[in-house]
Amino acid sequence: MKKSKFLLLSGIMLVVVFIIVFVGVNLTSNLGKTKTEVASEDAGKRLNKLYSNISVSTDTPVKGQIDLNPADIAESLPDISKFPITVNNTTDQFVEIFSSIEKGGTGVDGWLTDVATEFNKANITIDGKKVSVKLRNIASGTATDFIKSGKYVPDAFTPSNELWGEMVKASGVKTQLVSKRLVGNVPGIVISKVKYDALIDKYGAVNVKTVTEAISNNEFSMGYTDPFASSTGLNFLVTALNTFDSNDLLGAKAVQGFEQFQANVPFIASTTIQMRDAAKSGMLDGFVLEYQTYFNADDLKNGYVFTPFGVRHDSPLYALGDLPKAKQNIIKKFAEFVEQEKYQTDAKTKGFNLLNDYQSELATVNGSLLSSAQKLWKEKKNGGKPITAVFVTDVSGSMAGEPLNRLKESLIKGQKYLGKDNSIGLVSYSSSVTVNLPIAKYDTNQQSMFVGAVNSLQASGGTATFDGIVVAMKMLEDELAINPNTKPIIFVLSDGETNEGYSLKDIKGLIETYKVPIYTIGYNANIKALQSISSINEAASINADTDDVVYKIGNLFNVQM
Numbered sequence: 001m002k003k004s005k006f007l008l009l010s011g012i013m014l015v016v017v018f019i020i021v022f023v024g025v026n027l028t029s030n031l032g033k034t035k036t037e038v039a040s041e042d043a044g045k046r047l048n049k050l051y052s053n054i055s056v057s058t059d060t061p062v063k064g065q066i067d068l069n070p071a072d073i074a075e076s077l078p079d080i081s082k083f084p085i086t087v088n089n090t091t092d093q094f095v096e097i098f099s100s101i102e103k104g105g106t107g108v109d110g111w112l113t114d115v116a117t118e119f120n121k122a123n124i125t126i127d128g129k130k131v132s133v134k135l136r137n138i139a140s141g142t143a144t145d146f147i148k149s150g151k152y153v154p155d156a157f158t159p160s161n162e163l164w165g166e167m168v169k170a171s172g173v174k175t176q177l178v179s180k181r182l183v184g185n186v187p188g189i190v191i192s193k194v195k196y197d198a199l200i201d202k203y204g205a206v207n208v209k210t211v212t213e214a215i216s217n218n219e220f221s222m223g224y225t226d227p228f229a230s231s232t233g234l235n236f237l238v239t240a241l242n243t244f245d246s247n248d249l250l251g252a253k254a255v256q257g258f259e260q261f262q263a264n265v266p267f268i269a270s271t272t273i274q275m276r277d278a279a280k281s282g283m284l285d286g287f288v289l290e291y292q293t294y295f296n297a298d299d300l301k302n303g304y305v306f307t308p309f310g311v312r313h314d315s316p317l318y319a320l321g322d323l324p325k326a327k328q329n330i331i332k333k334f335a336e337f338v339e340q341e342k343y344q345t346d347a348k349t350k351g352f353n354l355l356n357d358y359q360s361e362l363a364t365v366n367g368s369l370l371s372s373a374q375k376l377w378k379e380k381k382n383g384g385k386p387i388t389a390v391f392v393t394d395v396s397g398s399m400a401g402e403p404l405n406r407l408k409e410s411l412i413k414g415q416k417y418l419g420k421d422n423s424i425g426l427v428s429y430s431s432s433v434t435v436n437l438p439i440a441k442y443d444t445n446q447q448s449m450f451v452g453a454v455n456s457l458q459a460s461g462g463t464a465t466f467d468g469i470v471v472a473m474k475m476l477e478d479e480l481a482i483n484p485n486t487k488p489i490i491f492v493l494s495d496g497e498t499n500e501g502y503s504l505k506d507i508k509g510l511i512e513t514y515k516v517p518i519y520t521i522g523y524n525a526n527i528k529a530l531q532s533i534s535s536i537n538e539a540a541s542i543n544a545d546t547d548d549v550v551y552k553i554g555n556l557f558n559v560q561m
Contacts (some may be wrong), residue, residue: 001155010389017143043513044477050502050510052538054467055432064451066444074149074226075549076413083142087116093126095155095323095330096134098147100231102160103183103315104137111183112158112315113137115343119334131330140164141229142551143320147173153320156331158182159232160290160313163238163370167350170367174321176328179335181314183344184353187232188308190279190294195220208236208309208361211286215447216261222286223267223275225311227377230272231313232288238365238373239310249365250372253372259380268381270559283538299380308358311365378419378558388421388439388479388486390472393454394494394523396430396463403523404459407493410553411454411520417557418442423486423540425454427477429468430461431500439479445449464501465494473507473514489560490518492533496526504532511536519560521553 085106089096103112113135120132138146140159146152148171156178159165165189189211191199196206198218203210214220225233241249244257267284271277275287280299290313294306319331337343347353393407418424424446425439436453440446469490476488498504511518517539520530527543534541542552 005270008095010216016372023452033346039166043510047470047474047477047510050470050507054470054501056435056471057432058435058438059453061437061449062452063268063445063448064453064455066451068444073145076150076554077145077149077151078551080136080146080152083136083138085134086110086113086137087120087133090120090132091130093129093326093329093330094132094134095289095334095503096160097137097156097317097331097334098136098143098154099158100140100143100160100315101137102185102290102292103158103352104135108292111343111347111350111352112338114346115338116334118343118507119337122337123200124333124337126326126329126333127426129250129326133330133334139229141185141226141234144168147171147320154448155321155323155327156317156319156334158315158317160185160315160409161235161311161318162314163234163311163365163507164231165316165318165491166365167370168320168367169316170371176319177316178319178331179317179338182317182335182338183315183347184356185313185315185351186291186308186355186358187235187310187313188288188289188291188294188306189222189236190289190306192304195285198308206305206307208239211307212240212243212257212261215264215527218264220285223268223269223279223284224266224288225269225272225275225556228374228558229270229555232272234370234374235310235313236288237377238370239362241373241376242362249369250376255376255380260378262381263385267538268559270556271473277538279534292351296355308355309361311360311362314360334539349526357486382487385420385485385487386483387489388424388476388483389418389422389489389491390425390427390439390475392465392472392490392492392494393426393428393457394430394463394465394468394492395428395457395459395461396495397460397496398463398495398497399523400459403495404457407523408454408457410550411493412451414553415447415450417554423479423483424450425472427446427468427472427475429464429471430459431464432461432462433467433471435471435475439475462500463494463498465492465496465498466503467501467528468492469505469511469518470502473510473516476516477514488514488516490516491521492518492530493521493523494530496520496522496529499531508536518559519556521556 099112102109116133116135142165144167147168194271215222224236227234227237241254241258245254247253264317269306279287317335319328344353349430419443423439423441426437428434428436437449515537516535518533519539520534520541522530522543531541
């Protein structure tokens, strides 16, 4: 009897000791760790648990035929009809003008549209014949691609600033400056008032030099736009290089300064809209913008300060190519018409002609130098960190036919922009998930296997989008354990519909914790569903329609990879 009581008490004591030890271990296991480390460990456990419930298979990679020629910009450009004509010619004698979008669109962005409409109503004659203009609304960077590639060259071109005109001239296209200024505008850094005051207190002034210094010292979080596509982004790039070495924009001193600065830039936006969304989320202390846009954004004027920089954005007007005398005269007559006081006064109501005292900080920059600066940016923009990207492709039944064909085309042609120093992997999903290509450095061998894996994709089954994202995150987590210096990215190519597996609610916390940007590309897609994924970590979402999918994805890869 005593023996049985002893055994019972001993058993109870062992259980109590076990419970005490177990609780003690759990209570003390996080001692000395930062909140970030604890959150990361918890996220890792959560990720592993989610991953364990997914049916994952691995394909044997198959090599595909690769094209080693550089990306062909002309081939990737969509048909020119993709870009709207905002003013049609009203006579047989006319010129076509490419106009930047802040003035060639509608509403507050339609100043030149309004003026061109009035020009066509004015019954202006040259050599006894009535003349008119045709205005096409197209972003300056995209317009430059059309003109430089020779795919479509209009009679005249009015970009936001003279940098694009210099690049067109350097490409060999005959370029004549007809008017240095159609309407006044200025690029600037838009900075929250709190951060602006802090910069004034420390540096005594706010300009590109003090801003780049603050960014290099990790005191200021700023984003800017793609210098291959954005007038303000290109302007900021060359202005920043000039602050590092005004005598040699591409010299060793300038490159070293740019690398140090760029290492602390958290965000390069593909579009101004994407950048503004990031600012609204509180992610950025400042970002670049034209004054005309700032003037028309009531949500910015109260909480932000505008600081001009770089070359003015005065919408120069160029005549292009070997034009007959009649067309040259129409362009000159249009430039004179635009200068009338009533139109210049009207421009002020739309945000133009309001910072006329600002003088350009830079002299004219040679077009060849600008192209070299873009290439430097492409090489150095990640601050010495290589990119590791996993492409997550939707091969569900709803993608069968044209959507999957376009997905394949866009990846095969877009992969030329990926960069050989980066690493990539490929995942496909339907009801289950397949690792089509494990992560590896994007050398010629990996490129061949990527092409082979993409060409092998076939559509069927349900749509477990978030299962595919979980598998991609697990692949990236494993890669970061081996190469912690890499920067992880996910690209999701889908029609946006999810009907199986995990939901966004199940994995949103993980995406937020890991801070992996997820860029989404939609094919006949539920764009809102894809945007909800991308918006978590301020990534872009592209609606890849049939006309310009390759060009859009090429631009996205060029910026992010």
